[in-house]
Amino acid sequence: MYNLHLSPEQLQIRDTVRDFVVEVIKPLALKPERLEARARPLLVQALDKAAEMGLRTLALSEDCGGAGADNLTCCIVTEELAAGDPDVAAVLAQTSTLAQALFDRLMTAEQRARFLPPFLTDHRYHLALAEHEADRDAALGINYHRPQTSHAPFKTAAVRAGDGWVVSGSKDGVVGASLATLFVVRASVGEGGIATLLVPRDTPGLSVTETGTATRSRHGACGAVAFDDCRVPAENFLGVESPLAADAGRHIPQDQALNLGIGRAAYEAALDYAQVRTQGGRPIIEHQAIGAKLAEIAIRLEVARAAIWQAAWASDHPDAFADRSLPDLPLTTIAAVFASEAIYRAVKDAAECFGAMGVMRDMPLQKYVHDARICLHAGAGNSEAKLRIAEALARYRRPASAAVLAAE
């Protein structure tokens, strides 16, 4: 049953993370010199503390040493963290989600025995997915309703060499690239095949270039990863599917929860300011123009949260699609488009409540506006997302990626 009562555990973890954000993250994130800077180094200290609290392994099953949180709980935590700092939230979400995918689902027992113990003992051990390529076609266009002839391959290639693989190519927009210990790399393996390989950061030939704060298109210590003839042992072959997008359009809406956290930070700042700033003889919240603006912000955030929580719950209960409780639609993609547009607008409105101070670099509002704008383009971006929804409406089934591969 669709139930909006949060469990005592969910309420407790939300409160714990909220306190952590107020006490630890916000004082660091809102330092004026950090707000003014065009480059904002990752808050490693806060990240370490969050890892110690177990947020790095939140989604990982209890059997594997994690907290075994469901997707809705993970989204709640991500929203809270992002209200403090979206980069910290993104890195933790990425590691936690990948840990669950890798250790609970995709790794062989042998791989788990090799990778899990060091991952659990080192709080700074993060995971990153190296999938996106700069000019790779997203394999979708105006002809979404027509069958595709070929699946756009990755330029990054993995070639069999002796008892292993040699990986060469480059990836960009990799969340957590600047600090990840292990990369999950998607590469072409010839004849339309795609493989997923585990590539440790210290592999010779692997190099990371951090993306500057001003030019990046995603949250979370993003970077580009280059593979210059990296030798990867055969035992590091993970499979053929992408570890995260197994169920397209219905995956955990963690990026959207992050987006919501940004919106909430802006909203809370505006709400506070509107009660202390006096113009026209009264706190500006008492002017109808500001009151209505704040109301619209609240509406956008609440409706976005409803869409995100529904998608999160649906990703925890995929059977609810099968029994027709939920519409046969890509609910996460739907939440992504709605939330990113609604929240961008909400954040802009929140900044306007500050008058001229809303555009100053020593105030957080301009940062929230930039942060929310990134969410419009994160992932594939809203234009493509709409076409993916259209695909679902048109009942178009994209071809499965061509069968792979001699490796298994």
Added chain:
Amino acid sequence: MDFTLSNEQRSWQMTARKFAEEEIRPISLERDEIADPRETFDWEIIKKGSKLGFRTLAVPKEWGGHGTDFVTQALVMAELAKADSAISKTFSQCWKWSHLIAAACSEEQKRRFLKPFLEDDTFLLGKGISEPSAGSDNRLPPDDPKAGLKLRAERHGDEWILNGEKCFIANASVGKLFFIDARTDPNAPLRQGTTMFLVPRDTPGFRIGKVFNKDGWRFYQNGEMIFENARVPHANVVGPVNGSDMKTQQAGDRTGGDLFGDLELAANALGVCDDACGMALTLARTKKQSCARS
């Protein structure tokens, strides 16, 4: 209605387009990237633009300016803004206050201030209204005398002594002459208790504080103004004492002095949008994506 441009309007438009493309655009992004808001400014571009008339184009012909009409001003604004919204705004800020000089200053004041303004390529204008505790209240003043700007001016013989502070003031750190609204009757509501003064940059007791670190319009300087017993001659009072508001209203304006402000901002935004759309079109026409075509 006739939207045909005159030859003169066309000519201004073309000069502005050329200047924007050849001089402003090449420096726009690099100026934007400079971290210290005080260092984003560049006098060379101001001098070059001034020589072409972009600083003084709103000064009436009888005073030696170019006497362009509002349509020309909007055209020039949109063209300059295509290359950099903030650099063009620095020029048009002078037009705004040229209008105010023409509408509100006495003949003697025009002689004293317009002449040096016209002659000096680095002579920029500004107007200080906003204060930390009074922004919107100066635009939509409540009746309560406590509301609105507080910068105080008191008369001592032939001089006025100004004390207080302004914030966000455009061209503050680079301007040579400012209109300053000051409270001359603190017991009257804003409109009835405020006087406008002409305050030259080198007025004793007047200095510029910090330059605000804006997220956009980086080139455009918005600064604090600090008045500590600043002494301004009575001859620099614009219009009647306690009537800062009156003369622009006589000229049909209800915006508190920004005769040209709304038109200016609209034309500026149009220029930015025009350029953004142009870039998007170029990208859409040249960037190849989608395997369906390859």
